[in-house]
Amino acid sequence: MRTKNAARIDAQERAHLAAVKSVPCVICDAPAPSSAHHIRQGDHYTTVALCADCHQGSVNGWHGQKVMWRLRKFDEIDALNETLRRVLNLRANAYAAAPAAMPWLTTCEEESHVD
Ligand SMILES: [Zn+2]
């Protein structure tokens, strides 16, 4: 379904949605590509990375009986938090690989990094 806001998606929003779709499903860890579930239509930064089953599945999915969500003990905010954690980790890794490509990020994460 297309909303009036869908027409106004800008380049950063498009890039964020692409990043969300590039992380594994936050409910069952099925590998990417995931779909991006919008908590509110038209709000592209509050989107959740889900596989087809955890998204639209009639038994497991958010838009179904939410069985996998109950097993994982996740609501939409838990899922959003995990999606952002994964997207930001992806960004941090991309930065570590090619810092010159992301000059707006600082190096403070690297200084506190332990492994
Ligand atoms: Zn899933």
Ligand SMILES: [Zn+2]
């Ligand atoms: Zn959805």
